[in-house]
Amino acid sequence: MCPLANEFADENGSTMMNWISHEPGSDTSVYSTAVKGLVDQFMSEHEGHVGKLAVVGTSAGGYMAYRYAIDYTDTVNALLLMAPAYTPTEAELDKLEAAGFPILHLKSTHDEMLTYEEYTAPVRAKLDSMSNMTNICTDWARNGDGGVASLFFGIEMGQHCICSSVGQNMMFDDGTPMEEQLPAGITGWFKEVLA
Helix, strand or coil, rough: CCCCCCCEEEEEEEEECCCCCCCCCCCCCCCCCHHHHHHHHHHHCCCCCCCCCCCEEEEEHHHHHHHEEEEEEEHHCEEEEEEECCCHHHHHHHHHHCCCCEEEEEEEECCCCCCCHHHHHHHHHHHHHHCCCEEEECCCCCCCCCCCCCCCCEECCCCCCCHHHCCCCCECCCCEEECCCCHHHHHHHHHHHHC
Protein backbone atom coordinates (compact mmCIF):
# COMPACT_ATOMS: atom_id res chain seq x y z
CA MET A 1 0.00 0.00 0.00
CA CYS A 2 1.46 3.38 -1.00
CA PRO A 3 -0.84 6.15 0.22
CA LEU A 4 -0.38 9.66 -1.15
CA ALA A 5 -0.34 12.80 0.96
CA ASN A 6 -3.01 15.39 0.14
CA GLU A 7 -0.44 17.98 -0.92
CA PHE A 8 -1.41 21.32 -2.40
CA ALA A 9 0.28 24.66 -3.04
CA ASP A 10 -1.04 27.61 -1.05
CA GLU A 11 -1.44 31.12 -2.48
CA ASN A 12 2.29 31.75 -1.88
CA GLY A 13 3.35 28.55 -3.66
CA SER A 14 4.34 26.75 -0.46
CA THR A 15 3.59 23.04 -0.30
CA MET A 16 1.01 22.28 2.33
CA MET A 17 -0.21 18.98 3.84
CA ASN A 18 2.83 16.92 2.86
CA TRP A 19 3.98 13.89 4.88
CA ILE A 20 5.89 16.13 7.27
CA SER A 21 2.79 18.12 8.25
CA HIS A 22 2.06 17.61 11.93
CA GLU A 23 -0.66 18.34 14.42
CA PRO A 24 -0.31 21.88 15.84
CA GLY A 25 1.82 21.88 18.98
CA SER A 26 3.09 18.31 18.56
CA ASP A 27 5.33 16.08 16.44
CA THR A 28 2.43 13.75 15.63
CA SER A 29 1.76 13.53 11.90
CA VAL A 30 -1.61 14.72 10.65
CA TYR A 31 -1.64 11.48 8.65
CA SER A 32 -0.72 8.95 11.33
CA THR A 33 -4.31 8.14 12.34
CA ALA A 34 -5.53 8.15 8.72
CA VAL A 35 -2.79 5.75 7.59
CA LYS A 36 -3.51 3.51 10.58
CA GLY A 37 -7.15 3.44 9.44
CA LEU A 38 -6.09 2.43 5.91
CA VAL A 39 -3.84 -0.32 7.29
CA ASP A 40 -6.62 -1.63 9.55
CA GLN A 41 -9.11 -1.59 6.67
CA PHE A 42 -6.70 -3.41 4.35
CA MET A 43 -5.87 -6.01 7.00
CA SER A 44 -9.55 -6.56 7.69
CA GLU A 45 -10.48 -6.90 4.00
CA HIS A 46 -7.62 -9.36 3.39
CA GLU A 47 -7.78 -11.28 6.65
CA GLY A 48 -5.85 -14.49 6.44
CA HIS A 49 -3.77 -13.25 3.50
CA VAL A 50 -1.69 -10.54 5.19
CA GLY A 51 0.78 -11.38 7.89
CA LYS A 52 3.28 -8.64 8.61
CA LEU A 53 3.51 -4.87 8.28
CA ALA A 54 6.71 -3.19 7.08
CA VAL A 55 6.59 0.60 7.17
CA VAL A 56 8.85 2.37 4.67
CA GLY A 57 9.50 6.04 4.03
CA THR A 58 12.02 8.42 2.53
CA SER A 59 12.52 12.11 3.28
CA ALA A 60 9.13 13.54 4.36
CA GLY A 61 7.78 10.01 4.03
CA GLY A 62 10.53 8.99 6.46
CA TYR A 63 9.08 11.47 8.94
CA MET A 64 5.68 9.80 8.51
CA ALA A 65 7.21 6.31 8.82
CA TYR A 66 9.01 7.28 12.03
CA ARG A 67 5.85 8.85 13.47
CA TYR A 68 3.65 5.88 12.50
CA ALA A 69 6.10 3.45 14.11
CA ILE A 70 6.30 5.57 17.27
CA ASP A 71 2.52 6.02 17.46
CA TYR A 72 1.60 2.39 16.63
CA THR A 73 4.59 0.29 17.72
CA ASP A 74 2.36 -2.70 18.42
CA THR A 75 1.34 -2.98 14.74
CA VAL A 76 4.76 -2.72 13.05
CA ASN A 77 6.96 -5.70 12.14
CA ALA A 78 9.79 -3.84 10.36
CA LEU A 79 10.77 -0.23 9.62
CA LEU A 80 12.87 1.07 6.71
CA LEU A 81 13.90 4.73 6.91
CA MET A 82 15.70 6.45 4.04
CA ALA A 83 17.04 9.94 4.79
CA PRO A 84 14.10 10.63 7.13
CA ALA A 85 13.09 14.25 7.72
CA TYR A 86 12.88 13.69 11.45
CA THR A 87 15.26 13.44 14.37
CA PRO A 88 13.54 11.37 17.04
CA THR A 89 14.06 12.05 20.71
CA GLU A 90 15.99 9.60 22.87
CA ALA A 91 12.70 8.60 24.54
CA GLU A 92 11.18 7.84 21.13
CA LEU A 93 14.20 5.76 20.16
CA ASP A 94 13.96 3.93 23.49
CA LYS A 95 10.31 3.16 22.69
CA LEU A 96 11.25 1.82 19.23
CA GLU A 97 14.03 -0.30 20.71
CA ALA A 98 11.69 -1.71 23.37
CA ALA A 99 9.18 -2.59 20.64
CA GLY A 100 11.85 -4.90 19.25
CA PHE A 101 10.97 -4.91 15.56
CA PRO A 102 13.90 -4.62 13.11
CA ILE A 103 14.76 -1.13 11.85
CA LEU A 104 16.98 -0.24 8.90
CA HIS A 105 18.09 3.40 8.79
CA LEU A 106 19.92 4.63 5.67
CA LYS A 107 21.56 8.04 5.33
CA SER A 108 24.26 9.58 3.15
CA THR A 109 26.63 11.77 5.14
CA HIS A 110 26.62 14.08 2.09
CA ASP A 111 22.81 14.55 2.02
CA GLU A 112 22.27 17.95 0.39
CA MET A 113 18.78 18.62 1.77
CA LEU A 114 18.47 17.03 5.21
CA THR A 115 22.03 17.28 6.36
CA TYR A 116 23.68 14.51 8.30
CA GLU A 117 24.86 17.07 10.88
CA GLU A 118 21.33 18.30 11.62
CA TYR A 119 19.21 15.16 11.28
CA THR A 120 21.44 12.18 12.13
CA ALA A 121 24.57 13.22 14.02
CA PRO A 122 22.60 14.24 17.16
CA VAL A 123 21.27 10.67 17.55
CA ARG A 124 24.00 8.68 15.76
CA ALA A 125 25.41 7.09 18.92
CA LYS A 126 21.94 6.00 20.01
CA LEU A 127 21.08 4.63 16.54
CA ASP A 128 24.35 2.67 16.50
CA SER A 129 23.70 1.21 19.97
CA MET A 130 20.09 0.07 19.45
CA SER A 131 19.73 -3.71 19.54
CA ASN A 132 17.12 -3.79 16.75
CA MET A 133 18.68 -1.10 14.51
CA THR A 134 20.85 -1.50 11.44
CA ASN A 135 22.15 2.03 10.99
CA ILE A 136 23.99 2.69 7.74
CA CYS A 137 25.47 6.15 7.27
CA THR A 138 27.22 5.78 3.96
CA ASP A 139 29.75 8.32 2.78
CA TRP A 140 28.13 8.43 -0.67
CA ALA A 141 24.91 7.08 -2.14
CA ARG A 142 25.95 5.16 -5.25
CA ASN A 143 24.54 4.01 -8.55
CA GLY A 144 24.72 0.40 -9.65
CA ASP A 145 27.86 1.14 -11.70
CA GLY A 146 29.59 2.48 -8.57
CA GLY A 147 29.32 6.13 -9.53
CA VAL A 148 28.19 8.74 -7.01
CA ALA A 149 24.40 9.16 -7.26
CA SER A 150 23.31 12.45 -8.80
CA LEU A 151 19.79 13.76 -9.25
CA PHE A 152 19.07 17.33 -10.27
CA PHE A 153 15.65 18.88 -9.53
CA GLY A 154 16.63 22.53 -9.70
CA ILE A 155 19.13 21.64 -6.98
CA GLU A 156 21.41 18.65 -6.63
CA MET A 157 19.76 16.02 -4.44
CA GLY A 158 21.33 12.70 -5.45
CA GLN A 159 22.70 12.10 -1.97
CA HIS A 160 19.39 12.96 -0.35
CA CYS A 161 17.60 10.49 -2.62
CA ILE A 162 19.33 7.41 -1.19
CA CYS A 163 16.13 5.64 -2.28
CA SER A 164 17.82 5.45 -5.72
CA SER A 165 20.39 3.05 -4.22
CA VAL A 166 17.56 1.19 -2.48
CA GLY A 167 15.81 0.88 -5.85
CA GLN A 168 18.92 -0.99 -7.00
CA ASN A 169 18.55 -3.25 -3.93
CA MET A 170 21.72 -1.66 -2.45
CA MET A 171 23.65 -3.90 -4.84
CA PHE A 172 26.16 -2.94 -7.53
CA ASP A 173 25.61 -4.15 -11.08
CA ASP A 174 28.23 -6.89 -10.58
CA GLY A 175 26.22 -8.37 -7.69
CA THR A 176 28.36 -7.08 -4.82
CA PRO A 177 26.64 -5.24 -1.98
CA MET A 178 26.92 -1.47 -1.67
CA GLU A 179 27.15 -1.88 2.11
CA GLU A 180 28.68 -4.84 3.97
CA GLN A 181 25.83 -4.78 6.54
CA LEU A 182 23.45 -5.72 3.70
CA PRO A 183 25.17 -8.67 1.98
CA ALA A 184 21.91 -9.68 0.24
CA GLY A 185 20.66 -6.14 -0.29
CA ILE A 186 17.36 -4.67 0.86
CA THR A 187 15.34 -7.69 -0.28
CA GLY A 188 17.67 -9.97 1.68
CA TRP A 189 17.25 -7.80 4.78
CA PHE A 190 13.46 -7.96 4.50
CA LYS A 191 13.54 -11.71 3.87
CA GLU A 192 15.66 -12.22 6.97
CA VAL A 193 13.78 -9.92 9.35
CA LEU A 194 10.27 -10.87 8.25
CA ALA A 195 10.89 -14.65 8.16
